[in-house]
Amino acid sequence: MDRGWARIDPDPAIHAWAKAAHAAALDVLATSPDPWRCGGTWFVGVDALPNAPDGSLNGTAFPWQAVPLPQQSLHKAQLSVIRxxxxxxxxxxxxxxxxxxxxxxxxxxxxxLPIGPEKVRMVKEPHAWILGLPLNDTEAAPLTVWEGSHTIFRTALTEALAPHPPQTWGDIDITSAYQTARRQIFATCRRLTLPARPGEATLLHRLTLHGVAPWQDSDIAPPEGRMIAYLRPLLPDVETWLTAP
Structure with missing residues (x-):
């Protein structure tokens, strides 16, 4: 992914999984005790969806054949809902x-992750990739990315961690390098909004800077709000996270 992201075209298998996940998501929202953040406008939903390790959900197979990824064991998907x-x-x-x-x-x-009283940044969850699967039909509050930011982060974090043994990289404070690289990204990389609909998916390089656009007055969504499922399986170590393609 030269740009740090890729759009995956509509596929019936993705759409079937999204339909099953949407039904499960409504159950989660109806029963979850987890609080909504950001003044009641964001349900974070980490590990909220009940998918199996193979990605299947309530009898619907995960669409491995439709995504350019090797099949592997998955965590329970995040359910991100914006109101x-x-x-x-x-x-x-x-x-x-x-x-x-x-x-x-x-x-x-x-x-x-923010670690300790000072909330210094350390690489505690080295993800392999980030896959977003929209669960309902809306363009509201889309995913945003800074195109090409993964190359800037790779260079900056490699320089920050190089003086230390690779086995310790997950315990090194990279706050300064991260914040400096982020400022460079804001100044030099193009910000894109990436709305998507059920049946499509968005794949991000693990080092791509990304966020969520604010809800606009003109945005329209179903009553439950904008729903996206996110999957981020882990790599074995921070060295692989930083050096692998």
């Missing part, structure tokens, strides 16, 4: 964090 008005201020975010979410799509690199 009208996203994002809103909330007690779990500082005013600066809310402004970044509103003005820069909360742009981030998956797998970098």
């Amino acid at each position: 009208p008005g996203y994002p809103q201020p909330s007690t779990e975010e500082s005013s600066a964090a809310f402004a970044f979410r509103r003005d820069h799509d909360a742009a981030h690199l998956d797998g970098l």
Whole structure:
């Protein structure tokens, strides 16, 4: 993926899985005790969908034949649901964090977790790839990406981690390198919105900067809001995460 992302064309197998996942998602929203974030406009839904390790969900097979990925064991998919008005201020975010979410799509690199009281960034979840599968028909609050950002992150994080033994890379503070690279990406990479519909999918390189666009007044979605399932299987170590294609 030279651009850091790829659109996967509509396929009946993807659509069948999305239909099954949509039904399961409605059950999750009706029964989950997890709170909505961002002033009640975002259901984070980590590990919320009940898919099996082979990706199948309530008897519907995962569409491996329709995606350019090797079949592997999967975690339970994230169910990301956005409601009208996203994002809103909330007690779990500082005013600066809310402004970044509103003005820069909360742009981030998956797998970098805030660690300790200082919330320094470390690579604790080295994902292999990120696959988004829309579950209902809307263009509201689309996924956003910064095209080519994966190459900038690879260079910056390689330089930051190179002085350390690879087996320790998951315990190294990369906050400064990450933030500096992100500023460079904002200044030099094209921001794209990537709306998609059930039956399609969006594949991201694991090092691609991405986020979610704010809900616009003109956006229209079903009553449950905008739903996307995300899958991010893990790699064995941070070295593979950084050096593999």
